[in-house]
Amino acid sequence: MALNKSTAKKSTTRNENDPTVRFESAKVESLFPVLDAVAWMDEASTAQIAQFAGIDPRTAGKLLKNANHLGIVDRRGTGYILLTSYPYQGTGDQKRDVVREALVRLPILVSARQFMSLGDPLDAAMRKAATVNRIVPFNIADYAPMLAWAEALNALKPGLVQEDLVDSAAAAKVERHGANKDSRVAFLSHSSSDKPFVRQLAADLKAAGIDVWLDEQRIRVGESIPERISQGLAESDFFLLAVSKASVDSEWVKKELNGALINEVQRRAVHILPLKLDDTKMPAPISDKKYADFSLSYKAGLADLVSAMKGN
Known part of the structure; x- marks a missing residue:
């Protein structure tokens, strides 16, 4: 499937106003530090992302351009946001799977x-x-x-x-459990407004030996429920849903957190564990689920969550 060199010659007839997508030449692994930065920060600028990743802003800009063309990131205001789930501090294979998807x-x-x-x-x-x-x-x-x-x-x-990728991720989970029955992977869905809490929780879960996929609750035009079941979610053991006033008021919860999504998550052998961040009432589709209560004490909520995940 090699690209024909004769047809790959660069055109010189384009003008500066041509809206055609152009990808920048780069190794796919060079994208991962940039995605780490976008996942960890909230609407970070190119300069901030470059500093976080330890690369020059021009290189960061090229990699962000590629990620934007692929629908992995998008611009919001003066910064960038993730449009897909991402395994912060995950393995190289997990990060390559994000790009492949x-x-x-x-x-x-x-x-x-x-x-x-x-x-x-x-x-x-x-x-x-x-x-x-x-x-x-x-x-x-x-x-x-x-x-x-x-x-x-x-x-x-x-x-x-895409369904092939999700099926492969689910099969990989079975293999992972066979090799290490105590391994745990959490898919952490949250509102961007709750990002300070999520940063701390992701770090603490990682310290407890639990890998984390970060996913902000977003709806894209034309997106359907099956597209929400990504490789990251299928590979995970737990679907952690951070419930707060910000998340309950979001369009994601209003439109997408419904029976069909819950059934598909459970079909993939993923356990749903809500996280109660404040005194907000649990959404109806998950009101019968046991939750970890962080509303009064972060430490108590974390201890209950880790205990539930390690014991299941």
Whole structure:
């Protein structure tokens, strides 16, 4: 599936106002410190992200551009936010899975894999996929760095869909439990308003030997419930939902926290554990779930949570 060098020659006919997506050349691993920064901070600027990651702002800007094109991050105000779950301090494989999932969901690659399933080579499949997705004019050189990532992460396999990744993550969880029955992974869903609490909790859970995926409660246009079941959630043992006034008032809870999502989470053998941050009433879909109470004492809530997770 190598890219044809003759078609990858850079065009010189574009103008500065051309809105076409262009990916920057970079190693996929160089993206992870940038995503660590975005996951940990709230609407951080490029300069802040660069300092956090220990890289120069120009490099950070290129990596953020790629992550934005893939739908992993987005700009909000003067800073960046995550649009997907992310394993802060997770393994390299877990972080590569985040990028792979974004590539598998990328509309142009969804179409390209369909054309490749019909027998088209990569160049032709991308040209047709661009046309279907109304990317006109199209220059494959603009996508060459992204295609290099996709090929390295095996995201170009014809017929591959996101459900395949979720199924693989669920199977990996079974293997993990077979190798270490005491291992625990938590998927921590929260409102951005509760980020100070979440930072502390993520650090304390990691110190207790529990890996954490961070996920802010967001709704994107056109997103459906199955798309909320990501690799990170399928791989996790616990779905921790931080319940506070901020989260209950969010559109995520109002529209997406419903029976269908709860059933799908439980079908994936993920235990739901709400976290009570204040005196807010538990949302109806999880009102019957045992919760860890942080509203009166953080230390007491943490002790109960770790005990429940380690004992289950």
